[in-house]
Amino acid sequence: MALVKKGLRLITVDDTTYRWRLRGRPTYDQGLVWSPLTYAVEHAETPGTTLVITTNQPHPSNWFGTQGSPILPAQVADSIRTALAAGWTPENPGSPFHLDQSAGFVSSH
Secondary structure (H helix, E strand, C coil): CCCCCCCCEEEEECCEEEEEEECCCCCHHHHCCCCCCEEEEEECCCCCCCEEEECCCCCCCCCCCCCCCCCCHHHHHHHHHHHHHCCCCCCCCCCCEEEECCCCCCCCC
């Protein structure tokens, strides 16, 4: 499943280019700060399995103004390396690969 083109950002990690995207609007649960921010990554040239990363911070556009930190390219690169070490194969087709980095997230309810 390829990512929506709008809002895609490119990042090169260890000589391989990936596309990543943060959802602009929060989901209902993210808006209420019940669940943390997630973003998706795929191989830029041969999109196969999508990597879905769950962070430990709220979506920046949540409805309560709960502060979170921006997702920086260095964090994306670290997450990609972690997922690759855990078995993510970005060029092979398959179900999304989930990387849960939500330890420490505090829900609002």
